[in-house]
Amino acid sequence: MSTFGAVFGEAFRLIGALDLALLDIVWLSLRVSLSAVLISTVVALPFGAALAVTRFPGRDALVVTVNALLGLPAVVVGLAIYLLLSRAGPLGTFGILFTPAAMVVAQAVLIFPLIAALARQAVADAWREYAEQMRSLGAGPVASSLALLHDLRFSLVTIVLAAFGRAIAEVGAVMIVGGNIDGVTRVMTTAIALETSKGDLPLALGLGIVLLGIVLLLNVGAHLLKERAQRHHA
Amino acid sequence: MREPGPPMLPLVLEGIGFSAGGRDILSGIDLVLEAGPRTVILGPNGAGKSVLMRICHGLLAPTSGRVLWSHRERPGEPRRQAMVFQRPVLLRRSVLGNLTFALAVVGVPHYEREARAVAALGRVGLAAHARRPARVLSGGEQQRLALARAWMLEPEVLFLDEPTANLDPGAVREIEAIVQSIHASGTKVVMVTHNLGQARRLGDEVVFLDRGRIVERSAIDRFFRTPATAQADAFLKGELPWH
Ligand SMILES: Nc1ncnc2c1ncn2[C@@H]1O[C@H](COP(=O)(O)OP(=O)(O)O)[C@@H](O)[C@H]1O
Ligand SMILES: [Mg+2]
Numbered sequence: 469m470s471t472f473g474a475v476f477g478e479a480f481r482l483i484g485a486l487d488l489a490l491l492d493i494v495w496l497s498l499r500v501s502l503s504a505v506l507i508s509t510v511v512a513l514p515f516g517a518a519l520a521v522t523r524f525p526g527r528d529a530l531v532v533t534v535n536a537l538l539g540l541p542a543v544v545v546g547l548a549i550y551l552l553l554s555r556a557g558p559l560g561t562f563g564i565l566f567t568p569a570a571m572v573v574a575q576a577v578l579i580f581p582l583i584a585a586l587a588r589q590a591v592a593d594a595w596r597e598y599a600e601q602m603r604s605l606g607a608g609p610v611a612s613s614l615a616l617l618h619d620l621r622f623s624l625v626t627i628v629l630a631a632f633g634r635a636i637a638e639v640g641a642v643m644i645v646g647g648n649i650d651g652v653t654r655v656m657t658t659a660i661a662l663e664t665s666k667g668d669l670p671l672a673l674g675l676g677i678v679l680l681g682i683v684l685l686l687n688v689g690a691h692l693l694k695e696r697a698q699r700h701h702a
Numbered sequence: 703m704r705e706p707g708p709p710m711l712p713l714v715l716e717g718i719g720f721s722a723g724g725r726d727i728l729s730g731i732d733l734v735l736e737a738g739p740r741t742v743i744l745g746p747n748g749a750g751k752s753v754l755m756r757i758c759h760g761l762l763a764p765t766s767g768r769v770l771w772s773h774r775e776r777p778g779e780p781r782r783q784a785m786v787f788q789r790p791v792l793l794r795r796s797v798l799g800n801l802t803f804a805l806a807v808v809g810v811p812h813y814e815r816e817a818r819a820v821a822a823l824g825r826v827g828l829a830a831h832a833r834r835p836a837r838v839l840s841g842g843e844q845q846r847l848a849l850a851r852a853w854m855l856e857p858e859v860l861f862l863d864e865p866t867a868n869l870d871p872g873a874v875r876e877i878e879a880i881v882q883s884i885h886a887s888g889t890k891v892v893m894v895t896h897n898l899g900q901a902r903r904l905g906d907e908v909v910f911l912d913r914g915r916i917v918e919r920s921a922i923d924r925f926f927r928t929p930a931t932a933q934a935d936a937f938l939k940g941e942l943p944w945h
Binding site for chain 1 (some may be wrong): 756759760761778780781784785787790793794795804806807808817835837838851889
């Protein structure tokens with residue numbers, strides 16, 4: 469396993485052979501990150517839209533805060549969730565630390581500001597065009613927000629995919645709250661970190677290639693979807 | 703199908719003023735709009751016609767004066783007035799979907815929406831386009847859809863802000879015919895236009911606005927034959943050669 473080429477060869481062999489250990493890890497990664505994106509999206513999209521279409525005291529401060537949290541380091545989120553979920557923490561009674569559930573929570577929190585901030589921006593831009601018409605029709609903030617989210621659906625898909633990319637590619641948060649337990653909480657990124665440090669480069673590289681492939685495929689899909697939508701709706 | 707509530711008209715504007723950035727855009731506007739006659743608002747560019755209409759419709763708050771409807775709309779009640787803008791804002795969904803959305807907003811039950819929307823499309827000649835995405839319609843068709851959306855709600859008053867600007871003559875004729883039908887169905891029509899021919903065809907009375915003030919108000923024929931003020935005279939002389 470000393471030469472570069474041999475490492476690549478072995479990595480592709482593992483992928484091609486559908487190595488069970490590798491598949492388990494990929495499957496857990498997908499489950500955790502998809503769940504996190506789903507949960508975060510359901511809350512963050514309406515939240516971002518509401519920030520764009522309503523005016524209330526403290527709104528600007530909230531917008532600045534959400535924007536600032538865009539660059540939140542994953543390890544810091546991991547640490548915060550760790551403290552909350554640890555036995556002595558306020559949410560310790562749930563007993564989910566070092567389980568996939570804790571990883572879902574950490575990733576959902578990590579990507580929330582990303583989805584909310586970008587959705588708010590997109591909705592706010594469109595709102596300039598829609599605001600008078602919506603008020604003329606008598607549509608309140610809820611109906612207006614939902615209508616705008618629907619109209620912006622194809623841009624929002626791109627935002628959600630970016631969030632998924634960030635979730636599935638981060639190491640820090642899942643490492644801290646998951647613990648990288650073999651067969652339980654080991655995901656692609658933590659496995660890559662571990663296998664690399666152990667010297668099992670083919671498995672690490674194989675996982676890296678799969679990770680890249682997933683992110684790439686999703687983006688191609690999003691691009692095609694958006695193209696089609698734009699042709700359809702002008 | 704209109705709620706048989708008390709009539710909203712007449713609309714009384716009392717000493718309306720609007721200033722922004724230290725500039726008076728409207729001042730001393732006293733105006734009564736009665737049910738019935740089609741009111742055309744004329745005036746040079748920047749006179750404040752659109753601002754006045756937005757204040758009437760409740761989209762802008764005046765900085766002074768009062769907007770007094772005979773029966774005030776309460777927040778949360780379905781609106782009984784509608785507005786069609788120069789550039790229609792249509793949702794990125796089907797032609798029919800745009801109408802069912804507007805019906806949903808005013809609380810029309812789900813099972814009634816489609817039939818009412820289809821009927822509304824038929825009245826503006828868009829029945830064949832029901833399933834098309836609204837935003838791919840031509841400019842004239844989009845404006846007809848906006849008119850259908852407004853008309854479908856059977857408003858007591860319809861405000862139109864230059865609804866035919868930038869449209870070709872054929873589309874203008876179609877839209878004028880629809881506005882006539884809306885009027886005939888009992889809706890008060892208040893319209894801003896730059897097209898003096900259109901003002902003659904669609905107006906019963908003129909409110910002439912110049913630099914934020916109402917300078918003249920008269921029956922349509924008299925306004926065009928013998929304008930009472932120098933400003934209106936100059937406006938008509940200035941505009942006529944191009945229309
Ligand atoms: N919402 C607004 N707030 C402040 N000023 C406005 C607003 N809308 C228009 N104005 C200004 O008021 C003046 C009159 O505009 P408008 O009513 O659109 O004129 P028009 O008679 O051509 O429709 C313009 O100088 C315009 O810039
Ligand atoms: Mg105007």
